[in-house]
Amino acid sequence: QKEVEQDPGPLSVPEGAIVSLNCTYSNSAFQYFMWYRQYSRKGPELLMYTYSSGNKEDGRFTAQVDKSSKYISLFIRDSQPSDSATYLCAMTLSNFGNEKLTFGTGTRLTIIP
Amino acid sequence: DGGITQSPKYLFRKEGQNVTLSCEQNLNHDAMYWYRQDPGQGLRLIYYSQIVNDFQKGDIAEGYSVSREKKESFPLTVTSAQKNPTAFYLCASSTPGQGALNEKLFFGSGTQLSVL
Numbered sequence: 001q002k003e004v005e006q007d008p009g010p011l012s013v014p015e016g017a018i019v020s021l022n023c024t025y026s027n028s029a030f031q032y033f034m035w036y037r038q039y040s041r042k043g044p045e046l047l048m049y050t051y052s053s054g055n056k057e058d059g060r061f062t063a064q065v066d067k068s069s070k071y072i073s074l075f076i077r078d079s080q081p082s083d084s085a086t087y088l089c090a091m092t093l094s095n096f097g098n099e100k101l102t103f104g105t106g107t108r109l110t111i112i113p
Numbered sequence: 114d115g116g117i118t119q120s121p122k123y124l125f126r127k128e129g130q131n132v133t134l135s136c137e138q139n140l141n142h143d144a145m146y147w148y149r150q151d152p153g154q155g156l157r158l159i160y161y162s163q164i165v166n167d168f169q170k171g172d173i174a175e176g177y178s179v180s181r182e183k184k185e186s187f188p189l190t191v192t193s194a195q196k197n198p199t200a201f202y203l204c205a206s207s208t209p210g211q212g213a214l215n216e217k218l219f220f221g222s223g224t225q226l227s228v229l
Contacts, residue, residue, distance in 0.1 A: 002155075004155065006155075008153065041201075041222070041223065041225070042222050042223065043117075043203050043205070043220025043221050043222050043223055044203075044218075045220065046217055046218060088155070088156070090156075097144075097163075097216060098144070098146060098205075098207050098216050099146070099158060099161050099171065101156075101158075101218075102155070103155030103156040103157075104155050105154055105155050106155070
């Protein structure tokens with residue numbers, strides 16, 4: 001079993017819809033959770049990060065962590081064609097460096113105009 | 114513009130050949146990383162360096178080598194010992210800090226390596 005599981009998609013939704021992207025994980029010690037966005041043939045860029053449980057909102061994006069279920073989500077409201085990309089979750093233990101980041105496989109998202 | 118430059122964008126390797134992927138950053142970051150990305154797999158860490166003249170193996174270092182002679186440069190050599198080198202290779206650097214949340218990762222645009 002992989003430490004981090006992420007549905008690879010592809011996921012296609014119409015413009016304006018709410019998108020829900022999810023990851024599950026097996027290591028209950030993970031404390032820091034991140035979402036990266038990767039456009040085709042480009043490097044990932046950090047979208048959002050959260051510490052422990054709870055929600056965090058940034059514009060149209062909301063990151064949610066449910067540590068009891070070992071489940072994290074990224075919601076995108078009012079989705080735009082420019083949101084079409086692969087979304088990677090990543091997580092690590094408390095105060096560990098980037099060398100300990102564990103990445104999901106990524107979910108490919110297409111927003112249909 | 115500050116950033117990370119990877120070259121070439123596409124690279125082809127013949128059987129038994131060593132190839133070197135270039136990574137240069139002008140962000141003045143101390144730490145640099147090499148990741149490999151394969152379809153259906155998450156990013157996997159090959160090597161990382163937190164300071165000049167020092168580097169550490171990541172999770173999948175076999176068949177790869179690196180050097181860190183300058184702060185801004187971290188080239189990756191894919192040796193002939195790497196039997197399955199076809200992948201998308203990503204270089205990254207990070208801001209100084211303590212812990213992943215304080216050390217934001219910046220990625221280059223990647224190099225696609227294929228075997229002839």
